Amino acid sequence: MVSSFSSLLIAAMACACPPAGAQGWKPERPVEIVVPTTPGGSVDLTARTLQKIFQETGLVRVPVTVVNKPGGGGAVSLVYLNQHAGDGHYIATNTPNMIANDINGRTPVKYTEVTPLANLLSQYTAVAVRADSPIRTGQDFIDRLRKDPGSLAVSTPTTLGSINHLAFALAAKAAGVDVRKLKAVILGSGGDAVTALLGGHIDAHVGTTSSVVRMVETGKIRVVAIAAPKRIGHPYEAVPTWTEQGYPVVMDTWRGVIGPRGMTREQIAFWNDVLSRAVATETWKQALQANVWEPNYLDSGQTKKLFDSDYAEYKSILTDLGMIKSP
Missing domain, CATH: 3.40.190.10 (Periplasmic binding protein-like II)
Structure with a gap:
């Protein structure tokens, strides 16, 4: 007969070990963060900050590399990303240029043909x-x-x-x-x-x-x-906005993370969890302050809504500016 103590021990061990299905998807080989620009700019810095956080905190327990794929205003990186359709080991930093270039017809990959994972920040x-x-x-x-x-x-x-x-x-x-x-x-x-x-x-x-x-x-x-809605922090406290100078112009060049088309719900859930934890780290908060980035985390679903909203806004602006033809 199993003792009362042994029964309690077995029950505790069962509670401590969730079923495999509850653990979900996780990377099993190196992860690539694809960057649509050359090294040295803020888009590249975003990727390298994430890489540092992933590795130092153990949020991602496989090697993480940053791969720069500049060209075509981001088109090269999107084509490369979607060559790995459905593969959660590939993610990319992205900006509103992905949407503007879709409208302009400058990329063969439409913004609806990638997987939104998160928005990380706003900057102007x-x-x-x-x-x-x-x-x-x-x-x-x-x-x-x-x-x-x-x-x-x-x-x-x-x-x-x-x-x-x-x-x-x-x-x-x-x-x-x-x-x-x-x-x-x-x-x-x-x-x-x-x-x-x-x-x-x-x-x-x-x-x-x-x-x-x-x-x-x-x-x-x-x-x-x-081009901010109000003055921003150091070292720009004394710099007036365009609106203050008589020209009502605001342009948020947000920074997000996307994956290739065809990612599974489990893969999306993994990156939602990792990225939400990453932006809560002290390293990320220090990067926000050092680079005058405004915190603006959105999860996958919220980021998709951002993409859709910006598509409509940018299309209107580009049409007004004569950069695309009216529908």
């Missing part, structure tokens, strides 16, 4: 110039464009019709400038744009606040306007 576009530039305010920037829209070479990574390009065009349009005459310079990432700006190859850069934050802190770059 800024107009940046060298510290020695005669452009000292957003109004100076607008005045130059009004006088001659093509007089300023402005980087807008990573393709025509990108979110950075939209932010540039929206500010110009709000000031009555012919957006078709703007001189947008396409570069591979925010890091490439900063290098070009410091080297004097372009006059200004329209990109995320995080893409220039280091150079702003060292005094080599000045930001003259930010």
Whole structure:
């Protein structure tokens, strides 16, 4: 006869070991985080921060590598990602450019043909110039464009019709400038744009606040306007928004994570859990503060709604700007 103690021990062991089905899916081989830009920009930094958190915390118990697949404004990375359809070992960082490029017809992969996993943060576009530039305010920037829209070479990574390009065009349009005459310079990432700006190859850069934050802190770059709903934190406390300067322009270049098409519910659930835990870590909170990122975590279902909403908004903007034909 089994003793009372033995019975209790067996019951406790059973409770401590959930059935295999309850454990769900988990990676069994190395994971790749695919990045649609060259190394050095904020999209790349997001991926490398996640990689660090996954490995240091043990949230992902297999090796995790970051793989840069720049080109085509993100199209190359999306094609690569979907070559691994249904494989949860491949995830990618993404931005609103994925949606804008879908509308523009610049990518063979539609935004509905990937699996939304999470949105991680919000950040806003800024107009940046060298510290020695005669452009000292957003109004100076607008005045130059009004006088001659093509007089300023402005980087807008990573393709025509990108979110950075939209932010540039929206500010110009709000000031009555012919957006078709703007001189947008396409570069591979925010890091490439900063290098070009410091080297004097372009006059200004329209990109995320995080893409220039280091150079702003060292005094080599000045930001003259930010497309945010309100002023943001250090080192941009003194920088007025476009709205404050008379031009109501807001552009959120959120940062998310997607997977290939055809992922299972179990795979999605795994990444929902991992990513929600990752954004709660101290390492992530430090990255938010260091890069002027605003926390904005959304799970898979909420991220899909964000994609759908932004698709409708961007299509309207691009049509108004004459970048696509009306339906």
